[in-house]
Amino acid sequence: GAGVSQTPSNKVTEKGKYVELRCDPISGHTALYWYRQSLGQGPEFLIYFQGTGAADDSGLPNDRFFAVRPEGSVSTLKIQRTERGDSAVYLCASALGLADYNEQFFGPGTRLTVL
Amino acid sequence: SQKIEQNSEALNIQEGKTATLTCNYTNYSPAYLQWYRQDPGRGPVFLLLIRENEKEKRKERLKVTFDTTLKQSLFHITASQPADSATYLCALLEDYQLIWGAGTKLIIKP
Numbered sequence: 153g154a155g156v157s158q159t160p161s162n163k164v165t166e167k168g169k170y171v172e173l174r175c176d177p178i179s180g181h182t183a184l185y186w187y188r189q190s191l192g193q194g195p196e197f198l199i200y201f202q203g204t205g206a207a208d209d210s211g212l213p214n215d216r217f218f219a220v221r222p223e224g225s226v227s228t229l230k231i232q233r234t235e236r237g238d239s240a241v242y243l244c245a246s247a248l249g250l251a252d253y254n255e256q257f258f259g260p261g262t263r264l265t266v267l
Numbered sequence: 268s269q270k271i272e273q274n275s276e277a278l279n280i281q282e283g284k285t286a287t288l289t290c291n292y293t294n295y296s297p298a299y300l301q302w303y304r305q306d307p308g309r310g311p312v313f314l315l316l317i318r319e320n321e322k323e324k325r326k327e328r329l330k331v332t333f334d335t336t337l338k339q340s341l342f343h344i345t346a347s348q349p350a351d352s353a354t355y356l357c358a359l360l361e362d363y364q365l366i367w368g369a370g371t372k373l374i375i376k377p
Contacts, residue, residue: 156310185365194271194356194367195311208363243310255301256365258310 154178156259158244164265165234173229173262177246184227185256186219187243195243201227202249234266269294269361271368279374280347288342288371290357296335297359302342305354305370314355315342347375 157176165171177184182203187195197211201221209219216234221227231238241263245256270293280286290300299318303311317324317333317340324331330343344351356370 192275192369194358194369195365196367197364200363211364245310255313255316258312260308261310 156244156246156257158242158259158262160262161260162263162265164267166267167234167236169234169266171231171234171264173231173242173264175227175229175244175246175259177225177227177244178257179225181246181248181257182224183247183249183254184221185245185247186227186229187245189241189243189261198229231264234264236266239264239266269297269359269366271357271359271366273355273357273368273371275369275371277372277374279376282347282349282375282377284347286344286347286351286373286375288355288373290340290342290368292338292359296338297361300331300333300340300357300359301365302329302331302340303356303358305356311356344373349375349377351375 159174185200186198189195199209199212199219200207204221204224216232219229241261243258243261245258247254247256272291296319299316301316302314304314305311315324315326315331317331328345332341352375354370354372356367358365358367
């Protein structure tokens with residue numbers, strides 16, 4: 153079956169613009185996670201969803217970042233008034249549930265570059 | 268909160284030898300610890316999970332150990348191959364969030 157997909161694979165934008173990053177999780181996975189990864193670093197947690205609701209958004213760096221998952225499947229990460237410091241690879245992962253032993257399946261990421 | 272330390276220097280190993288990677292954490296022992304592999308331009312791929320009450324876990328040429336006294340996990344690849352070259356990350360759970368190390372780049376030379 154299909155894995156986690158993310159679009160676009162690359163996004164170049166100008167400082168101050170708005171961007172949306174999309175994640176299609178594995179069918180049937182109720183848990184969905186967003187991470188941000190900078191070069192040479194491990195993924196940094198942003199937010200996770202259990203179903204449609206954001207179970208924990210404590211990793212979002214500020215109120216310019218917002219994520220939705222309206223039907224409990226596809227999720228969109230939205231960044232307003234982008235800044236150069238937002239440049240990173242944004243990873244999405246899904247899992248069967250939030251239990252601590254569930255393996256997370258990652259997408260290939262969206263590389264965001266803010267000029 | 269937990270901090271995870273992995274050797275930031277790349278590890279160069281001759282093909283056929285055993286590669287050993289280290290993951291140290293700072294605070295309380297987590298219920299479990301996971302190891303992932305990441306290739307350039309791709310997302311991490313899950314390899315192994317080990318629980319705090321397990322001393323060792325094996326999967327084919329991979330072996331993970333978990334020492335709660337030392338607050339350390341070791342990841343071994345036996346009979347290493349050039350195709351094993353990648354960055355290997357460890358992660359542990361804290362408040363439903365996975366906390367990640369920065370990863371160690373492993374290079375297997377033919």
